[in-house]
Amino acid sequence: MDKKKPKKVFVQGAIPPEKIANSVANHQSKTNIGAHSIFLGQIRADEVEGKTVTAIDYTAYEEMAEKVFHDIREAAFAKFDITCAHIYHSLGKVKVGELCLFVFTSSAHRKIAIEATNYFVEEIKAKVPVFGKEIFEDETHQWKVNK
Amino acid sequence: MKVTVKYFGLVAEAAEKSEEVLEINEALTASELKARCLNGLAIAEKDSVQIAVNQNLDDKTIINDGDEIALLPPFAGG
Numbered sequence: 663m664d665k666k667k668p669k670k671v672f673v674q675g676a677i678p679p680e681k682i683a684n685s686v687a688n689h690q691s692k693t694n695i696g697a698h699s700i701f702l703g704q705i706r707a708d709e710v711e712g713k714t715v716t717a718i719d720y721t722a723y724e725e726m727a728e729k730v731f732h733d734i735r736e737a738a739f740a741k742f743d744i745t746c747a748h749i750y751h752s753l754g755k756v757k758v759g760e761l762c763l764f765v766f767t768s769s770a771h772r773k774i775a776i777e778a779t780n781y782f783v784e785e786i787k788a789k790v791p792v793f794g795k796e797i798f799e800d801e802t803h804q805w806k807v808n809k
Numbered sequence: 810m811k812v813t814v815k816y817f818g819l820v821a822e823a824a825e826k827s828e829e830v831l832e833i834n835e836a837l838t839a840s841e842l843k844a845r846c847l848n849g850l851a852i853a854e855k856d857s858v859q860i861a862v863n864q865n866l867d868d869k870t871i872i873n874d875g876d877e878i879a880l881l882p883p884f885a886g887g
Binding site for chain 2: 703718720721722723725726729751762763783786787788789790791792793794795805806807808
């Protein structure tokens with residue numbers, strides 16, 4: 663059931679830490695779950711040529727990104743025996759120390775949940791058309807590239 | 810024929826626009842259209858820019874009337 667629901671992945675601005683606690687709480691009634699695995703992406707204050715990143719401004723080709731997120735979900739459910747999976751990604755400005763990506767998978771057992779979360783994160787970084795403008799303290803910027 | 814071209818990230822910045830409608834009068838592959846759109850733009854690594862045609866990454870495909878084209882710089886999600 664969870665698998666088929668269309669999901670809205672993008673959230674405007676940073677992902678509030680409370681969302682993680684609430685997501686965990688929402689799964690306490692699903693007693694076939696034995697393990698949750700969570701990945702949280704946080705904005706790092708990278709230093710580039712003496713300037714420090716203060717925020718990342720995310721944009722996306724939203725229509726394609728939502729489709730790719732959906733395809734990644736479908737592939738993950740085919741590949742791993744997970745009971746549910748949730749993805750949230752920020753759009754707009756996210757300051758250093760704030761959260762920009764939240765991947766949450768659940769399974770009967772730990773290994774599957776951990777592997778599935780890892781799969782989601784790697785696929786999202788490689789395939790989803792999201793772009794990040796790293797803003798320095800002097801308001802100059804550079805474009806982030808995933809390694 | 811007419812196609813809509815969307816620009817993102819550093820490509821939008823270099824092009825100083827996020828979208829335009831182009832009139833094309835010849836058969837073009839996606840890769841040829843990409844070269845045409847990026848021509849003259851100050852982008853250091855043009856090979857790193859991908860083209861999506863109707864939300865699919867395929868630079869061999871032939872462009873058709875009404876296609877939605879997107880020029881996508883390197884992805885930076887997460």
